[in-house]
Amino acid sequence: MRADVRRWLHDRTYPGNRWEPRALLRAKHQQGTTVSVVLPALDEERTVGAIVTSIRRTLVEACPLVDELVVMDSGSCDRTAAVAGDAGARVVHVDTVLPEHGGVPGKGEALWKSLHVTSGDLLVFVDADLVAFDPRFVVGLLGPLLTDPAVGYVKGLYDRPLTTTEGLVPSGGGRVTELLARPLLNAFWPELSGFVQPLSGEYAGRRELLESVPFASGYGVEFGLLVDLARVAGVSALAQADLGTRQHSHQSDAALGRMAGQILQTAMARRPGGGAPSPELVQFLRTEDGVEAVSWDVGTRDRPPMRLLRAERGGRRR
Template identity: 30%
Template sequence: MISIVIPVLNEGATIRQVIKTIKKTSRPIEIIVVDDNSTDNTVDEALKERVRVITSSQRGKGISMREGMMAAKHDIIMYVDGDILTYPDALVELLTDAIVSGEADFTKSYFERQAGRVTQLVAKPLLSILFPELAHFNQPLSGMIAARRHMLQQVHFENDYGVDIGLLIDMHLMGAKIREVNIGRLENAMQTWEQLSKMSREVSRTILKKAESIPQQNLETLGNINIIREQMEYSILESIDKLQKMVIFNLDETIFRENYLYTAAVAFGQEEALVQILQHYSDPLSVLTRSAALFQGRNLAELLEVADGIPVTPDIRHVIRELKRRGYICGLITDGFECVANHMKNKLGADFAFANRMHLVHSVATGEITVPDYFLTGKNGNAQYCKSNILRYISEKYHIQSQNIIYVGNGETDAELLQDAGIGVAYHPQYVEAATVSDKVIEDNCMAPLLDIAQASPEKVRKRWPTKSQAVNIGLGGLAAIATAGLVYLAARQVSKAFRSSDDCDKKSLKPA
């Protein structure tokens, strides 16, 4: 069988057609779409074709390609771009026949196209001098390739425009049998001069680096990636800045029906170690740092596979879609890991996710974690974990007043958030306090009642519970208990199966606004 990996970034307009073309093959295949944190409807469109979608841990095509390889199940892996509508129906056969027959270990496509300035002016001249054996390739920068999995595991994926030429050179240096195949005429969008300038720099840097055995880690490259990511996040913020209302979901308490940390520990044979951590440590920071160490050596594909296996509130995607149609920003927060939160954000169609940052090197967990400032109170050695700080941070970041924010949670650590939000919604509350300080309670197994709540203003929705000044009178000791017990509760309460049934949601349909 063949694994076909499609790295995508904001390709909602084309991804379904690309997938449909690939499915025309007679070969048994699996299709994996690796989303590079798109801001459009790419994920929704890909899921309509019933393919596997994973979220890359960091922006950049090279990382998406490598993490797609990690998720792939088969020996032959094929990569295609997600923005080309003119692929031939026999694309899979054209790229993989030579590998299946044993005539090649690596195939690279060439095709007729409208232009190729960086190829002609940069790549080919440098190859002719430094790697003359590769100078005959028509399109060394082509991204439509296929290779044997065990060989891809040995190469380095550059994380910029140099990734495709880098793979070709690495395969050559490994002694792979390389075949160039013609896949016809393709049409794609012309690059701007700014993009071409950036491409030429990165392609030339990759070729020179491979030729001179320069260490693979390149601070300039990593710096450029971070700048690009920050600029993209800023543009996302600008695009939603005019919206005036928001819904925040606690991923652990209202969407996942099993606790991720515990489920992952079981999946990786670390259940006993996690239980010992929970028994010996009570403060969330200690639990977090020691729990993260249990996942050292696990790659991103494995971490996300656990998340994909956890049932979610059945109608949550529909509810989020409808809330966004009504003009709400929708986001997730979690005590868990950022890579998992971003993956679920994209799967569910949410706008943002805030979580703790698991350290990944080459997409493999180091066992270390960084807790962002928005989850901390105090400074330096006196810092303490306090999830309730996130509401103020989000309110300031998105320029939305807290009274225009709906927070949906259900656990002990949600009490302050339920109380401080404009509308606090307790979904199957697990503690009496969470129910009493909230403004609304959802007892249904599905999330559809939230749509009725979201139609009303906070003033109309608010119940006659004690005032916030009265409700907050739980004292510092109570707050400390909330902070220290939070993560222990999150994992321990999920030892058994999920406590809710999804049947009720299947029987209910969402009511239009």
């Protein structure tokens, strides 16, 4: 593993349970900082209400760490907007925001437009399809931002149980991450290979930083933000927090293929020019002490067409 990645993993990977809400509330008041939590949602009536209720009760009413709780509804056909509103969120319909700029389908559009309708100095993004949501996710993501001014963006890392016909497997979720996003980062942006969950839907950042980069439409938004923020602010300004376990609904292989296609388009639009890709692939294992990085050499080598080889050898065969 590259020495700079190893140092970053040591310096910028935090246990999410390191901070208590009351301690962060004091830091927030001392700094005069405000916090907005945003949930992008599309047809998530089954889960969005519980998430909003949990955040409202724990981090708005019991301990006012969160100043603003917004659900960005991307045109749900179910009762997502009504359920979120009843649970205590301010619901904003994406099509009503910046209508003069038109609309682009997908998650990235909702996140981009949320910057226009929120006011917090710090923004926390949480997917609306989480099951058994823990409000400590929000606390863990805010911790580095409220305690270290050098940190500008924090990604969540976690185990992702996978539901199969044989029950719940402790890990195995994140198929697009392992099959596409991680190999792409390792090949073309190896300085970012220390991110355990580069496509995590739970992350937080400083407004001035988030407003300085473009937001890719669709499911490419998380990949694009990671690459663009590293370019603008430097990898040392990025961090990750271990949030434990994340449960959510799983999509079909066909849906994941469409997601992968959008991520690939986002990556290719940002691919650095020139030079061979790095042959190293960094993966992660859960241990008693957190996560452990494991490096593999995945470099390949093309052998020449046999006809050319024979021509060079004078047409000789064995």
